Amino acid sequence: MGSYPSEFNPVTKSLDSKEVEHLNPEDFRAKAHQVVDFIADFYKNIENYPASSQVQPGYLRTRMPQTAPDKPESLDAILKDVENDIIPGITQWVHPNFYGYFPASISSAAFLGEMLCACFNANGFSWVASPALTELEMVVMDWFAVMLRLPKCFMFSGTGGGVVQATTSEAVLVTILGARDRVLSKIGHEHAGKLVVYGSDQAHSMYNKQCKIAGIHPQNIRSIPARLEDEFALSPDTLRKFIEADVEAGLIPLFLCLTVGTTSTTAVDNINDLADLANKYNIWVHVDAAYGGNACICPEYRHFLDGIEKVDSLSLSPHKWLLCYAELCCLYVKNPSCVTNSLRTNPEYLRYKYSETDSVVSYKDWQVGTSRRFSPLRLYFVLRSYGVESLQSHIRSHIQYAITFERLVKSDGRFELVVPRRFSLVCFRLKQLNGYDASYTELLNRKLLEQVNSTGHALLTHSVVGGIYLLRFVVGSTLTEERHVIKTWEVVKELTNAILTEV
Amino acid sequence: MGSYPSEFNPVTKSLDSKEVEHLNPEDFRAKAHQVVDFIADFYKNIENYPASSQVQPGYLRTRMPQTAPDKPESLDAILKDVENDIIPGITQWVHPNFYGYFPASISSAAFLGEMLCACFNANGFSWVASPALTELEMVVMDWFAVMLRLPKCFMFSGTGGGVVQATTSEAVLVTILGARDRVLSKIGHEHAGKLVVYGSDQAHSMYNKQCKIAGIHPQNIRSIPARLEDEFALSPDTLRKFIEADVEAGLIPLFLCLTVGTTSTTAVDNINDLADLANKYNIWVHVDAAYGGNACICPEYRHFLDGIEKVDSLSLSPHKWLLCYAELCCLYVKNPSCVTNSLRTNPEYLRYKYSETDSVVSYKDWQVGTSRRFSPLRLYFVLRSYGVESLQSHIRSHIQYAITFERLVKSDGRFELVVPRRFSLVCFRLKQLNGYDASYTELLNRKLLEQVNSTGHALLTHSVVGGIYLLRFVVGSTLTEERHVIKTWEVVKELTNAILTEV
Structure with missing residues (x-):
C-alpha cells in the first residue's frame, strides 16, 4: 500500500488537456450534425435493409481487431465500420416489417428527449442530486396515470405514486421485494422458505426469474396452467385451489402476478375476479400490462384494467407501443412505503437537508440500483409532442x-x-x-x-x-x-x- | 371477457396515419439538428449555469399543467420549457465545477454512440434478437479487459467473459445470485438462511441492499469496520475473525465484496491478501472498482488490481471516469456459467436455432432483466475515438x-x-x-x-x-x-x- 500515485512522476505531455478534445462545443456540434444526417438517411432507407439479420454466429469477431487502438480514429472511419460491419448484424427493430416479439416503437419526439437526457447526464438517485429529475418524473407519471384513468391511489396527487424502471423485470422484482419484506417484517426472516408466489404459465418468463432472484424457494413458485378454453387467461377457480392447498400445507401466499396481454397470445387475466380472491389472503397483486396496458389509453380498451383499484401495483412499458425507445417501463404502486422500506439506503455520503424527512421522493429507494438516468424526459417529449x-x-x-x-x-x-x-x-x-x-x-x-x-x-x-x-x-x-x-x-x-x- | 376490440367501430379519422408524423426522416432531421444546436450551445455556456441547483422541493409541480395535452405541442414550446423550468432544477453533472459524489463524465464520442444506440433501438436479449449487439459487446468487453491487463480467465478469448450492466448495483446483484445458487444447488435451498456475506463498512451502500434483495438473511450481512490506521481498507485479520466465528456458529460464508476506491475516501482493499483468505473458504470474491478501476488502464495504477486473478468477478464503471455517459458498468466473471445457471430463462417464444447450444452468448442470462439496449456502442465509440x-x-x-x-x-x-x-x-x-x-x-x-x-x-x-x-x-x-x-x-x-x- 506504500506506493501512491502522488509519487508517480507524470509525463508532462500527458497533462496537456488540449491533446484530447473531449467536448469542444463546435467539434461536438459538427460531429453530432453528421450523425443526425447518418440516422435520418438510415431511417429514410430502412426498407433497403433486411428486417432480420442474416449473419452467422461469430461473424463480427473476425472483422474486428483484437484490441482497442492506441491512437484516436476518425468519426468517418468509425461510421464506415458501423455501416459495413455492425448494421448487417442488426435485426432491424425499427423496420416497418418487424412483427416479432413485441415491437419496440420509436419517434422523433422520444429521440429528442433521449438526446437531452444524454446531454445533461444528470443522476436522479435522490432529490438533491438533480431536483428536476425527480420532480419531472413525478409529474409525468401522474400525467400518464390520468391517461390510463388510474385511480388516485396510484398517483402522487393521491396516495400512491409511480416510477420509471428499465423493464418489467425490474418493476416486478421491486414489487416482489416490497411484498416479501412487508410479510417477513411481521413473521420473521426464518419463515422466508414458506412464501409462495402465483402466476399463470402464460406469464412472462421474467416472473419465475424475478421470484428466484428475490430468494423465493423455487418449489414455491407456482406456474398455474392456463387453458385454451379460457383463452389462456388464469382461471380464478384453479388459482383458488392452488392457494387453498398451500395454506393447508402451512405455506404463506405472498404474491400474484397477473398479465394484461401475455407474450404468446395477448391473453388477459381478469383483474376483478382474481384480485378479489387474492385480497382475501392478503396476497400482493401485481398487474404486468407491459404491452397491453398501452392500449388502455383508449377508452374502448380501458376495460382490460377494470378492477385495477383492487391491486397493489401495475407496470406497463411505453417503450413497447408508445414510441418511447428502450428502456422505459412505468411502475405504479399503491403503497410506495412498502417498496421503499425494502429498498431504502441512507449512507452518510448521500445525506442532505431533506433526506431525513418525507418531504421529497428518493427514487433510489424505488429501484434495484442507485444511479438513474433522466429517462422520463423521453416520455415527457412524447406526451407533449403528440398529445393524448x-x-x-x-x-x-x-x-x-x-x-x-x-x-x-x-x-x-x-x-x-x-x-x-x-x-x-x-x-x-x-x-x-x-x-x-x-x-x-x-x-x-x-x-x-x-x-x-x-x-x-x-x-x-x-x-x-x-x-x-x-x-x-x-x-x-x-x-x-x-x-x-x-x-x-x-x-x-x-x-x-x-x-x-x-x- | 366478451368485449373484443374487433367489435369496436373505429373512427375513420383516427386511422389516417398521416395525421401523426411519427418519424418522417426530413422532419426528424430538422428537429434533431435543432436539438444538436441546443445542446452544443448548452455545453458552450455551461459555466453560466450554477453547478448546484438552487430550487426548493416542489418547485416544478406548480409550473406544470396537471395533465398531458390533448393536442400536439411544438418543439419550440417544449424546448422553451426545458430551458425555463427544467434546467434550473438540474444539478449540472456536466459542469466543470462539479466535484461531488463521483462525477459522471461525458464526451462527444459517447454522445454519438448513444445517438446510434437510440437510432437502432435494437434489443440484445439473445443473439438472434440482434446479433451485432451481442457480438460487439463481447469484442468491446475483451478490448477493455486488455486495457486493464486482466488475465485471460475474465475474457471471452480466454475462459471467462464480460457483460455491460446498468450500474454496479446490478453487477453485484448478479454475482451474489451466481454465488448463492452455486452453493444452494449443492446444499439445498432450505439452508439459504445460513449464507453469510462480507464487506467492509466502507463498501458502497448498494452492497447491503443487493444482499438483501438476493434474500440473504439481514443478520448475516457483515459490515466489517475499517479503521483509520488501515486507511479505511478492510483488514484481513479482522475478516478472518468474522469468518471463523461464522463457521464456528454453523453458518456458511458465501460472498465477499471488496472495493478499489471506496465512495467516502477511495480506500483500496488489498485484493491479494483478502482473496487468498476467502479462497480458503470457497467464498465468491467480487471486486467493486466502479471509480478506481478506471485508473487501472494506466500502468502506474494497475497495481491496485494486483491479485485480480484470484477473484471471481470484477466490476467497474466507465460511465464514471471514462467519458461514457450513464449508464455503463462493465462486469467480468471468471465462470460465466455460475451466473447464467442462476439467471437463465428459456421460454418457447425466445427459442431459435442456436438457443439450445453453447455456440452463442445470451446476455439476458447475464442480467436481472430480459431486454437490453445497445449501450456498449458508447464504449466502442470512446475507445476508438480516443485510443488507449x-x-x-x-x-x-x-x-x-x-x-x-x-x-x-x-x-x-x-x-x-x-x-x-x-x-x-x-x-x-x-x-x-x-x-x-x-x-x-x-x-x-x-x-x-x-x-x-x-x-x-x-x-x-x-x-x-x-x-x-x-x-x-x-x-x-x-x-x-x-x-x-x-x-x-x-x-x-x-x-x-x-x-x-x-x-
Missing part, C-alpha cells in the same frame, strides 16, 4: 392493421387463427393437412417461419400454447403502414404455395 | 488537478487532509480550532460545504469516516481544467475567511 388524442389514434391504427392481417388470414382456407385477436397480435398457423399428423403440421409452420425470416423482407416470431405451434404477427413498429401488412401477407402466401407444393 | 493513450492521459490529467488542489489545501494551515489522496479525490476539512470541540468543527465544515454549494459556483459533497466529517473534492467532470480547480479553491478560501471571522 394522437397517441390514441396511433394505437388504434396499429390495431386496425392487425385486423387487416387477421382478415387476410381468415380469407385463406389453408390457415387458421389459433386464438381470437385482442390487441395488435395475430396468432395464426397453417392448418393440419388431411392425412398428416400434428408434428408434421408444426414442421410446416416452422419451415414457413424460417423462410419468411430468411427472405429478409419481414420478421415474425413464434410461440407454442396448449401444445400448438403458432406464428406471431404483431403490429407495433412505428413505421408500419397498412401497405406493409398487405405486402407481408403476400410474401407469406407465396412461400406457403411453395412449401405446400413440396408436401 | 489519450484515455490514459485523461485519467492522469484529472489526478494531476487533484494533486494541485491537494497542494492548495496543504498550503493553508486552517485545513487538513483527512486521508492521503490516492486517485482524484481530496478529502479535507477545516481543522479543529483551539478551544472548540469536535462537534463545533463539524458544524463549521457543514457550514462551509453549504455555503460553497449555495454560491452555485461549484458542487462538493461530504462524508463521515471514523467519526470525522469531511469534504469531498473529486476531479472527474469532463470539462474540468486546472483553472477551475484553482478558482474553486479561492472560493473555498474566501468563504472560510468569512466563516472564521464570525466564530
Whole structure:
C-alpha cells in the first residue's frame, strides 16, 4: 500500500488537456450534425435493409481487431465500420416489417428527449442530486396515470405514486421485494422458505426469474396452467385451489402476478375476479400490462384494467407501443412505503437537508440500483409532442392493421387463427393437412417461419400454447403502414404455395 | 371477457396515419439538428449555469399543467420549457465545477454512440434478437479487459467473459445470485438462511441492499469496520475473525465484496491478501472498482488490481471516469456459467436455432432483466475515438488537478487532509480550532460545504469516516481544467475567511 500515485512522476505531455478534445462545443456540434444526417438517411432507407439479420454466429469477431487502438480514429472511419460491419448484424427493430416479439416503437419526439437526457447526464438517485429529475418524473407519471384513468391511489396527487424502471423485470422484482419484506417484517426472516408466489404459465418468463432472484424457494413458485378454453387467461377457480392447498400445507401466499396481454397470445387475466380472491389472503397483486396496458389509453380498451383499484401495483412499458425507445417501463404502486422500506439506503455520503424527512421522493429507494438516468424526459417529449388524442389514434391504427392481417388470414382456407385477436397480435398457423399428423403440421409452420425470416423482407416470431405451434404477427413498429401488412401477407402466401407444393 | 376490440367501430379519422408524423426522416432531421444546436450551445455556456441547483422541493409541480395535452405541442414550446423550468432544477453533472459524489463524465464520442444506440433501438436479449449487439459487446468487453491487463480467465478469448450492466448495483446483484445458487444447488435451498456475506463498512451502500434483495438473511450481512490506521481498507485479520466465528456458529460464508476506491475516501482493499483468505473458504470474491478501476488502464495504477486473478468477478464503471455517459458498468466473471445457471430463462417464444447450444452468448442470462439496449456502442465509440493513450492521459490529467488542489489545501494551515489522496479525490476539512470541540468543527465544515454549494459556483459533497466529517473534492467532470480547480479553491478560501471571522 506504500506506493501512491502522488509519487508517480507524470509525463508532462500527458497533462496537456488540449491533446484530447473531449467536448469542444463546435467539434461536438459538427460531429453530432453528421450523425443526425447518418440516422435520418438510415431511417429514410430502412426498407433497403433486411428486417432480420442474416449473419452467422461469430461473424463480427473476425472483422474486428483484437484490441482497442492506441491512437484516436476518425468519426468517418468509425461510421464506415458501423455501416459495413455492425448494421448487417442488426435485426432491424425499427423496420416497418418487424412483427416479432413485441415491437419496440420509436419517434422523433422520444429521440429528442433521449438526446437531452444524454446531454445533461444528470443522476436522479435522490432529490438533491438533480431536483428536476425527480420532480419531472413525478409529474409525468401522474400525467400518464390520468391517461390510463388510474385511480388516485396510484398517483402522487393521491396516495400512491409511480416510477420509471428499465423493464418489467425490474418493476416486478421491486414489487416482489416490497411484498416479501412487508410479510417477513411481521413473521420473521426464518419463515422466508414458506412464501409462495402465483402466476399463470402464460406469464412472462421474467416472473419465475424475478421470484428466484428475490430468494423465493423455487418449489414455491407456482406456474398455474392456463387453458385454451379460457383463452389462456388464469382461471380464478384453479388459482383458488392452488392457494387453498398451500395454506393447508402451512405455506404463506405472498404474491400474484397477473398479465394484461401475455407474450404468446395477448391473453388477459381478469383483474376483478382474481384480485378479489387474492385480497382475501392478503396476497400482493401485481398487474404486468407491459404491452397491453398501452392500449388502455383508449377508452374502448380501458376495460382490460377494470378492477385495477383492487391491486397493489401495475407496470406497463411505453417503450413497447408508445414510441418511447428502450428502456422505459412505468411502475405504479399503491403503497410506495412498502417498496421503499425494502429498498431504502441512507449512507452518510448521500445525506442532505431533506433526506431525513418525507418531504421529497428518493427514487433510489424505488429501484434495484442507485444511479438513474433522466429517462422520463423521453416520455415527457412524447406526451407533449403528440398529445393524448394522437397517441390514441396511433394505437388504434396499429390495431386496425392487425385486423387487416387477421382478415387476410381468415380469407385463406389453408390457415387458421389459433386464438381470437385482442390487441395488435395475430396468432395464426397453417392448418393440419388431411392425412398428416400434428408434428408434421408444426414442421410446416416452422419451415414457413424460417423462410419468411430468411427472405429478409419481414420478421415474425413464434410461440407454442396448449401444445400448438403458432406464428406471431404483431403490429407495433412505428413505421408500419397498412401497405406493409398487405405486402407481408403476400410474401407469406407465396412461400406457403411453395412449401405446400413440396408436401 | 366478451368485449373484443374487433367489435369496436373505429373512427375513420383516427386511422389516417398521416395525421401523426411519427418519424418522417426530413422532419426528424430538422428537429434533431435543432436539438444538436441546443445542446452544443448548452455545453458552450455551461459555466453560466450554477453547478448546484438552487430550487426548493416542489418547485416544478406548480409550473406544470396537471395533465398531458390533448393536442400536439411544438418543439419550440417544449424546448422553451426545458430551458425555463427544467434546467434550473438540474444539478449540472456536466459542469466543470462539479466535484461531488463521483462525477459522471461525458464526451462527444459517447454522445454519438448513444445517438446510434437510440437510432437502432435494437434489443440484445439473445443473439438472434440482434446479433451485432451481442457480438460487439463481447469484442468491446475483451478490448477493455486488455486495457486493464486482466488475465485471460475474465475474457471471452480466454475462459471467462464480460457483460455491460446498468450500474454496479446490478453487477453485484448478479454475482451474489451466481454465488448463492452455486452453493444452494449443492446444499439445498432450505439452508439459504445460513449464507453469510462480507464487506467492509466502507463498501458502497448498494452492497447491503443487493444482499438483501438476493434474500440473504439481514443478520448475516457483515459490515466489517475499517479503521483509520488501515486507511479505511478492510483488514484481513479482522475478516478472518468474522469468518471463523461464522463457521464456528454453523453458518456458511458465501460472498465477499471488496472495493478499489471506496465512495467516502477511495480506500483500496488489498485484493491479494483478502482473496487468498476467502479462497480458503470457497467464498465468491467480487471486486467493486466502479471509480478506481478506471485508473487501472494506466500502468502506474494497475497495481491496485494486483491479485485480480484470484477473484471471481470484477466490476467497474466507465460511465464514471471514462467519458461514457450513464449508464455503463462493465462486469467480468471468471465462470460465466455460475451466473447464467442462476439467471437463465428459456421460454418457447425466445427459442431459435442456436438457443439450445453453447455456440452463442445470451446476455439476458447475464442480467436481472430480459431486454437490453445497445449501450456498449458508447464504449466502442470512446475507445476508438480516443485510443488507449489519450484515455490514459485523461485519467492522469484529472489526478494531476487533484494533486494541485491537494497542494492548495496543504498550503493553508486552517485545513487538513483527512486521508492521503490516492486517485482524484481530496478529502479535507477545516481543522479543529483551539478551544472548540469536535462537534463545533463539524458544524463549521457543514457550514462551509453549504455555503460553497449555495454560491452555485461549484458542487462538493461530504462524508463521515471514523467519526470525522469531511469534504469531498473529486476531479472527474469532463470539462474540468486546472483553472477551475484553482478558482474553486479561492472560493473555498474566501468563504472560510468569512466563516472564521464570525466564530
